[in-house]
Amino acid sequence: MTVLIVDDQTIVVSGILFGIDWNKLKVDRTLKAYNAYEAKKILTEYQVDIMLCDIEMPAENGLSLYAWTKEQNMDLECIFLTAHADFMYAKEAIRLGSFEYILQPARYEEVENAILRAMEKIRAKRKKTEYSSYGKVLYEKKDVLLEGLLKEVFLGKGQDVEASCQTLETLGVHLKTSKLGYVCLVHIQRWSMAIDSWESQLLRYTMNNVVSELFSYYGQKVLLLQVDRENYVFTVYTEEVLEMEEEAVFRQLTQLVEVYDKHFQCRIACYYKICHEVSQLPVGIEGLIKQREDNVAAFSKVFVPEKAEKAAEKEETAQNLCAGLEELLLNGAAESLQKEAFQILDRMYAEEGLGADFLRRFYHEFMQLVYTVSDRLGIKPGQIFENQEVLKRSLTAYTSVEEMKWLISYVAAFFNETLTSDEKQKNQIDTILQYIRSNLDKDIRRSDIADQVFLNQNYVSRLFKNEMGISLKEYIILEKMKLAQILLKSTNMSISMIASKVGYSNFSHFSQTYKKIMGVTPVDDRLREDGK
Numbered sequence: 001m002t003v004l005i006v007d008d009q010t011i012v013v014s015g016i017l018f019g020i021d022w023n024k025l026k027v028d029r030t031l032k033a034y035n036a037y038e039a040k041k042i043l044t045e046y047q048v049d050i051m052l053c054d055i056e057m058p059a060e061n062g063l064s065l066y067a068w069t070k071e072q073n074m075d076l077e078c079i080f081l082t083a084h085a086d087f088m089y090a091k092e093a094i095r096l097g098s099f100e101y102i103l104q105p106a107r108y109e110e111v112e113n114a115i116l117r118a119m120e121k122i123r124a125k126r127k128k129t130e131y132s133s134y135g136k137v138l139y140e141k142k143d144v145l146l147e148g149l150l151k152e153v154f155l156g157k158g159q160d161v162e163a164s165c166q167t168l169e170t171l172g173v174h175l176k177t178s179k180l181g182y183v184c185l186v187h188i189q190r191w192s193m194a195i196d197s198w199e200s201q202l203l204r205y206t207m208n209n210v211v212s213e214l215f216s217y218y219g220q221k222v223l224l225l226q227v228d229r230e231n232y233v234f235t236v237y238t239e240e241v242l243e244m245e246e247e248a249v250f251r252q253l254t255q256l257v258e259v260y261d262k263h264f265q266c267r268i269a270c271y272y273k274i275c276h277e278v279s280q281l282p283v284g285i286e287g288l289i290k291q292r293e294d295n296v297a298a299f300s301k302v303f304v305p306e307k308a309e310k311a312a313e314k315e316e317t318a319q320n321l322c323a324g325l326e327e328l329l330l331n332g333a334a335e336s337l338q339k340e341a342f343q344i345l346d347r348m349y350a351e352e353g354l355g356a357d358f359l360r361r362f363y364h365e366f367m368q369l370v371y372t373v374s375d376r377l378g379i380k381p382g383q384i385f386e387n388q389e390v391l392k393r394s395l396t397a398y399t400s401v402e403e404m405k406w407l408i409s410y411v412a413a414f415f416n417e418t419l420t421s422d423e424k425q426k427n428q429i430d431t432i433l434q435y436i437r438s439n440l441d442k443d444i445r446r447s448d449i450a451d452q453v454f455l456n457q458n459y460v461s462r463l464f465k466n467e468m469g470i471s472l473k474e475y476i477i478l479e480k481m482k483l484a485q486i487l488l489k490s491t492n493m494s495i496s497m498i499a500s501k502v503g504y505s506n507f508s509h510f511s512q513t514y515k516k517i518m519g520v521t522p523v524d525d526r527l528r529e530d531g532k
Contacts (some may be wrong), residue, residue, distance in 0.1 A: 001119055002029040002046060006039045006062065007054040007081065012104075016052060019108040025115055036060035036068075043069060048076050050118050052111070055082040077118040081106070146171055150225040154233055156282030165278060175223060175237065175278060182236040182249050183275040185288035186211075186256070188229070189298050192265030200229055207232050210259055214252045218244050231292075233285050235275065246274070253302040267300040274305075293356040297401050321358075322365040329373045329415055338412035341366070345401050356398075363398035363407075370411055377418075384414055390458075413459030428453055429467045432460065436476055440483050442503050444476050481517040484510075488526045495522050 003022075007013050013032050022030060031046060033039035035057055042048070051069070053062040066078045083104045102114060152164045153175070165175050186207065195203070204226040212222045215236055224234035236244065253270040260266040271288040275281060291303055321344065328337040344362070371381060385391040390410070397407035417425075435452050436444060449472070450457040464472045480502040487498045496507050499522075504510035514522045 001025075001027045001049045001122070002031065003027050003050045003052065003115065004031045004033065004039065004042060004046075004048045005052045006033045006036070006057075006065065007052075008034055008057045009054070010034065012054070012081075016108075016111065020112055020115070025112060025119070027115075036062075036065040039065055040068065043072075043074060048074070049122055050115060051076055051078045052115075053078055053080055055080055077122060079111075079114050079118060081111075146173070147225065150223065153278060154225050154235075154281050154285060155227075161279050173223065175235075180235055180237045180275050180278060180281075181220065181244055182246075182272050183281055183284045183288065184211075184234050184236065184249075184253065184270060184272040185285065185292060186232045186234075187269045187271075187292050187295075188231075188260075188266055189269060189300060190267040195264050195266060200226065203229060204232070208234075211256060214255055214259075215244075218248055218252075220244055233288070235281065250302055250304065257300060257302060261300070267298070269295055269298075269300055270302045272302070272305070290356075296356055296359045296399070296404075321362045322369050325366070326369050326373060329369070330376065332415075334412040334416040337415075338408055341408045342405060345404060359401065359404060360398045363404060366404075366408070366411075373415075379418065384411070410458060413455060416455070417459050417463060425463060425467065428455065428463060432464060432472075436479060440480050440503060441501055444503070446472060477513060478517060480504075481514055484514060484522065485518060485525065488522055495526070498522070 005013050005016050007016075013034065017030060017032065029046075031042050031048070033042055036059065039051075039053075043051075051066070053065060055062040057065075062080060062082075066080075069076060069078070079102060081102050081104055102110065146168075149164050149168055149171075153161060153168075168175050198206075204224070207226070208222070208224045211224060211234055215222050220236050220238050222234050222236055224232060226232050236249065238244075249272055253272060257268055257270060260268045269292065271291045273284055273287060275284040295303070322341075325337050325340060328334075328340065370384065374381060374384060385394055393403070394407055394410070397403040431453050432449055435449055439448075446457050446460060450460045453460065455463075461472055464470075464475070468475060470478075484498050484502045487493055487501060488495070491498075493501070495511075499505075499507050499510035502510070504513070511521055511523075514520075514525075518525060520528070
């Protein structure tokens with residue numbers, strides 16, 4: 001605390017400075033001024049907490065000085081000292097909000113008591129201001145604080161669940177440690193184009209609103225945490241005695257799946273289990289995450305806890321998943337290998353009981369098969385996965401049935417290409433060329449060609465480049481431009497009509513492509529032909 005003593009009498013100032021026990025009062029600094037001018041200078045340089053001020057002073061009195069501090073928004077308490085018991089002085093001092101009005105001469109003890117009371121008022125005011133500031137910050141950062149607390153409670157990030165729940169109480173969340181109902185996990189599997197661009201906060205807000213409304217019909221409350229853009233966990237609870245039946249939870253989560261499919265064009269999967277204790281939430285959520293990982297077939301539905309447990313038991317019985325596939329590959333029957341492997345995965349997809357562990361084992365057995373066969377045929381692994389993109393994708397193919405099928409198709413196409421006779425490859429190329437020439441008026445895609453010759457898209461690209469010495473895309477464009485040039489020189493069709501005949505709906509794009517291939521625009525090429 002800092003105290004400023006202002007009096008035009010030196011003896012009064014000295015008497016207060018030496019007569020008051022400042023150490024007992026815990027005052028850190030005492031300052032002195034003999035007139036209002038000196039006092040103003042000090043007040044602008046130091047943070048003064050209490051001002052002991054005489055009223056009657058030359059040039060400018062103490063009342064005027066205190067009024068000036070109010071104008072400057074200085075936060076201090078003023079104790080007036082005066083030898084005149086003038087009512088007008090007292091009235092003005094009260095109007096200005098002074099803390100005390102002491103008549104001189106006064107005992108030092110009386111002044112000390114006035115200073116102590118002023119100090120207590122200052123401390124109380126500052127504490128109130130501090131609490132108010134904390135409350136404002138707490139309100140402004142409520143969402144951030146809530147998210148942090150929920151991570152502690154839901155994911156086991158905190159040490160004291162009871163303390164976290166008590167803190168939640170200050171945010172208006174009455175989560176009792178021993179009275180929950182269910183814990184749920186929602187996984188967004190596939191986005192629509194519209195919702196994919198939404199900010200994370202809007203996604204959380206939307207999910208929270210939908211699930212809160214669905215469960216409010218049963219008098220239940222929802223506390224939701226957004227783990228990331230795709231995953232949300234929430235607990236369903238009530239402050240009343242009545243809890244939801246499990247059948248009702250299943251029904252509401254099914255509605256949630258339907259709402260996201262219908263209104264947001266998003267595929268979601270929901271997982272839930274009974275959870276009565278807040279302390280059980282982290283373990284419960286871990287179990288739900290395991291269920292989500294086991295949904296390798298990407299079913300969009302609500303998963304029932306009992307079926308998930310039976311699925312885990314069923315996986316233990318799966319053995320020799322790739323039995324018989326090795327011989328097919330060694331005998332040059334890569335297409336049969338793909339068919340057989342797909343059937344294994346489709347059985348898994350239909351049964352639902354073979355999840356992430358099964359797919360992971362299948363993946364490892366399949367990759368072992370690939371390396372074993374390639375070693376026996378003298379093929380190096382680096383030849384199979386020829387670039388970083390393909391290699392990276394192959395290393396995580398066990399994450400879903402879709403990715404696993406891609407890997408099987410890729411491997412089958414590679415061995416099909418490697419073990420295919422020259423004559424068979426020539427026939428495949430002839431079929432591809434015939435398809436291209438018959439469809440120059442269309443937007444020809446690699447996938448369309450692959451479907452026509454019953455081959456993998458990557459294999460089609462490699463085969464064509466090896467046999468023709470030009471990429472498939474370049475060849476298609478070249479053939480289109482050759483046909484366009486023939487039509488330009490042999491018919492009177494408009495150039496826009498010719499562009500349409502070779503599969504171009506955009507005239508500008510057609511003209512640019514034609515010039516790039518032929519070295520001249522289609523308009524100039526026709527004019528040159530007409531000028532001959």
